[in-house]
Amino acid sequence: MRREELLDAAEDLLADQGSSALTLAAVAERAGCSKGGLLYHFSTKEALIKGMVERLIEEFDELVAAQGHDTYTKNYLAATFAAVQSGRLRRWAVVTGASGNLYLLAPLREAMARWHREGLETEPDPAAAQIVRLACEGLWDVASHDPGLYDDGRYAELKRGLLALLPG
Amino acid sequence: MRREELLDAAEDLLADQGSSALTLAAVAERAGCSKGGLLYHFSTKEALIKGMVERLIEEFDELVAAQGHDTYTKNYLAATFAAVQSGRLRRWAVVTGASGNLYLLAPLREAMARWHREGLETEPDPAAAQIVRLACEGLWDVASHDPGLYDDGRYAELKRGLLALLPG
């Protein structure tokens, strides 16, 4: 399926050249196909961006669900580290791609609202859970702007520190 | 001085219409002046964006310095809450404005790298300080995408919770 490769190409472009580099021609070239081929899969530029946003949300939700802990926060924590360390879910790239029109960003904002509320009140220590989730958010942000800040050892240490804040 | 108003207008536009709304004509109109007047102060669009980025960094650094705590992390925490709750420093808007060309974003990335390293190792509990700073980062992010998530009471509670993680 060429669709995924086109989304990857768009994210590549955003990640290493910024949002003004996201033109249909550039995406097509990066993916090794023609503009017409790109427009066959995504009939407008907006559709392409929507595609990136939806994929990001779906994949992260799946990643959270795939963790085997007993609270949403712990799963969220594990998923965040998995996403950030693998570098596969480039959230910042997608956000900047969608930042042109706010309604393209709306699904992501809704998802974020969900990620920071889901199951919060039923957790053993809601205040700690909230802090951990915010730190995860911050980690994602910092890691995309300053990739060299943490190495694997630092990540592991940080993860232990965050888990220690959570009861159980 | 019209300069500040022009920067405000640009941020307004970014905050409530997204980055593609940032055109010279739109900024001028929003600020209530002409395109010529805008170009009198900022001779190119890049200069305007650079202006926003520099102002954001300077104002936040001043805000941190203006707090009276005994560690950088505590000052950073207090400054973040002040910035987020007042809504005056619209970091997200500035970031999206600058996300078109990565070199415009570079000063902000350097500033972030600094904010997450400065004085970290000399603090009483570096691991806790790191978590608190990441949570601040996350708070800034979440607050800009989901402004309704926290009210004043929640902010106060969260701030107490974060301060409690720091020794002293």
Add this chain to the structure above:
DNA sequence: TTTACTGTACCGGCTGGACGGTTCAGTGGT
């Protein structure tokens, strides 16, 4: 097993419009 047809996937040239940036002759307050 040839022919005719259908749908899918993809190509690439073209154009209309928007936008950044420039210039310049005013204007009004100080």
Add this chain to the structure above:
DNA sequence: ACCACTGAACCGTCCAGCCGGTACAGTAAA
């Protein structure tokens, strides 16, 4: 006389979306 603009005209570039075409795989009647 100078600063801080105004307002409008203008230009060149860039780019999204359109559209006419191509290649090919499957399929099914004759």
